[in-house]
Amino acid sequence: MTFFSEVGNYLIMIKGMFSKPENWRMYWREFMHQCSEIGIGSLGIVVIISVFMGAVSTVQTAYQLTSPLIPRYTIAQVVRDTVILEFAPTLVSIVLSGVVGSKIAGELGNMRVSEQIDALEIMGINTKAYLVMPKIIAALVVIPMLIVIAAVLGIWGGQIAGAMAGIISKDEFQKGLFMGFIPYNAFFAMAKAYTFAFLISSIPAYYGYNVKGGALEIGRASTRAVVVTCVSVLFADYILAAILLK
Amino acid sequence: MIEVKNIKKGFNDRSVLNGVNVNMHPGQCNLIIGSSGSGKTVFMKCLVGLFQPDSGDILYDGNNFTKMNVDQKKEIRKQIGMLFQGSALFSSMTVEENIIFPLDMFTNYSRKQKIDRVNEVLDRVNLKGANKKFPAEISGGMMKRVGIARAIVLNPKYLFVDEPNSGLDPQTSGLIDQLIKEITVEYNITTIVNTHDMNSVMEIGDHIIYMYQGSKEWEGNNKEIIFSKNQRLNEFIFASEFLRDAKDMRMLEETGKIANDRNMEQLTNDSAPTLVPPPEAE
Numbered sequence: 001m002t003f004f005s006e007v008g009n010y011l012i013m014i015k016g017m018f019s020k021p022e023n024w025r026m027y028w029r030e031f032m033h034q035c036s037e038i039g040i041g042s043l044g045i046v047v048i049i050s051v052f053m054g055a056v057s058t059v060q061t062a063y064q065l066t067s068p069l070i071p072r073y074t075i076a077q078v079v080r081d082t083v084i085l086e087f088a089p090t091l092v093s094i095v096l097s098g099v100v101g102s103k104i105a106g107e108l109g110n111m112r113v114s115e116q117i118d119a120l121e122i123m124g125i126n127t128k129a130y131l132v133m134p135k136i137i138a139a140l141v142v143i144p145m146l147i148v149i150a151a152v153l154g155i156w157g158g159q160i161a162g163a164m165a166g167i168i169s170k171d172e173f174q175k176g177l178f179m180g181f182i183p184y185n186a187f188f189a190m191a192k193a194y195t196f197a198f199l200i201s202s203i204p205a206y207y208g209y210n211v212k213g214g215a216l217e218i219g220r221a222s223t224r225a226v227v228v229t230c231v232s233v234l235f236a237d238y239i240l241a242a243i244l245l246k
Numbered sequence: 247m248i249e250v251k252n253i254k255k256g257f258n259d260r261s262v263l264n265g266v267n268v269n270m271h272p273g274q275c276n277l278i279i280g281s282s283g284s285g286k287t288v289f290m291k292c293l294v295g296l297f298q299p300d301s302g303d304i305l306y307d308g309n310n311f312t313k314m315n316v317d318q319k320k321e322i323r324k325q326i327g328m329l330f331q332g333s334a335l336f337s338s339m340t341v342e343e344n345i346i347f348p349l350d351m352f353t354n355y356s357r358k359q360k361i362d363r364v365n366e367v368l369d370r371v372n373l374k375g376a377n378k379k380f381p382a383e384i385s386g387g388m389m390k391r392v393g394i395a396r397a398i399v400l401n402p403k404y405l406f407v408d409e410p411n412s413g414l415d416p417q418t419s420g421l422i423d424q425l426i427k428e429i430t431v432e433y434n435i436t437t438i439v440n441t442h443d444m445n446s447v448m449e450i451g452d453h454i455i456y457m458y459q460g461s462k463e464w465e466g467n468n469k470e471i472i473f474s475k476n477q478r479l480n481e482f483i484f485a486s487e488f489l490r491d492a493k494d495m496r497m498l499e500e501t502g503k504i505a506n507d508r509n510m511e512q513l514t515n516d517s518a519p520t521l522v523p524p525p526e527a528e
């Protein structure tokens with residue numbers, strides 16, 4: 001029952017976001033602020049993860065492809081497809097669930113507990129629209145960008161690691177990279193990116209917005225938000241794969 | 247005017263408000279008093295629409311607030327300012343940004359007009375020059391004053407104040423009370439204050455509503471409250487050290503040791519009842 005009740009309340013919150021903004025300029029300002037917070041704020045960790053993710057992917061693929069019959073450029077193909085299909089969208093989204101999710105839940109939770117959300121309501125502002133909507137739209141704009149950056153950096157990291165370890169030359173890697181590329185994979189990755197972006201922003205917003213209590217409850221809400229978001233991302237990952245990769 | 251008609255509110259199986267009826271006096275300080283758990287915070291939250299009453303009506307100038315849709319409520323809320331118990335200032339914004347926020351959201355003033363208005367209200371709450379400070383850099387009393395400044399920046403018709411003196415020393419509490427009273431008169435605002443501070447009651451209580459276990463138990467003003475015969479109210483107000491003397495005075499009056507010519511008319515001319523020496527002492 002709790003599960004259905006939470007899903008119901010979550011959907012009610014989403015529905016409540018849709019109302020005419022009191023002042024478009026203020027909403028735009030908040031949207032830009034959130035783009036900066038979510039995008040710029042997460043860029044560092046995304047860059048680091050992506051480069052190492054690609055590097056490790058290259059090394060491990062090379063380790064498994066021991067047959068001399070398999071050309072070396074296959075490593076680049078495997079790294080490319082793995083990074084685009086799974087690592088960049090899913091792994092980065094799991095990390096962003098922690099980085100962005102805890103931030104959103106903590107921020108809204110603190111605003112709820114310190115009555116800042118009530119203060120905005122009293123002013124006549126739709127707080128769901130003003131506080132939650134810009135976060136979700138900002139996430140929908142910047143998280144796919146981060147995932148594209150992650151994919152590019154992941155492949156680049158794989159190439160660098162391959163060259164540095166003497167596994168595969170830069171030219172061979174480039175050859176494999178452009179061989180047998182399926183554009184649909186990029187579409188699939190972006191479909192995942194947008195879905196995960198929505199989950200990463202809306203689920204923590206729900207938990208933060210509905211915090212009751214004090215500092216302890218804010219912490220609990222942040223933890224719960226991150227856990228639920230991670231599980232939701234993985235579940236959505238499977239559903240999208242089942243639907244779109246038939 | 248705010249009219250409250252038989253509002254009831256409960257949470258789960260617990261009833262918190264059991265049919266409260268009251269009219270808030272326009273242009274006056276209306277105080278809701280009562281011990282912790284008496285339902286005064288829930289009552290105030292119902293008045294401003296943060297809680298939807300289970301039944302009953304709340305009328306703002308004859309318009310039924312409880313029956314309004316979201317957009318209609320928004321319009322009413324533009325006439326409302328509220329100071330929260332913890333001030334509820336936006337911690338990431340400076341004092342100036344906190345106060346300018348409602349102006350940014352709801353007016354088309356130029357930047358200069360907004361700054362002028364911010365300076366005007368900051369000056370009014372005696373915080374001139376505090377524009378660039380962050381909430382974390384100012385004291386609790388100053389935060390309350392910033393909260394008041396933000397609440398009045400749009401010239402509201404109604405000012406709601408939740409526990410204005412909580413966490414403040416008596417001297418600062420007195421200043422905040424004074425400020426609330428002055429603003430109420432100066433801007434002709436209908437002010438509703440939620441408090442259990444008897445100093446505030448005696449200082450600014452033009453109209454007092456005493457709540458007990460979710461019901462209105464007594465209604466009157468700060469001149470009448472001392473002489474109320476309501477036992478529950480007496481237990482509440484005379485629990486305060488401040489009013490011990492007043493209690494003694496009432497006992498003297500009841501035993502005929504206070505000058506007989508003192509009456510309610512005289513009391514209304516005084517800020518607080520005064521003890522007239524008994525005849526044998528003269």
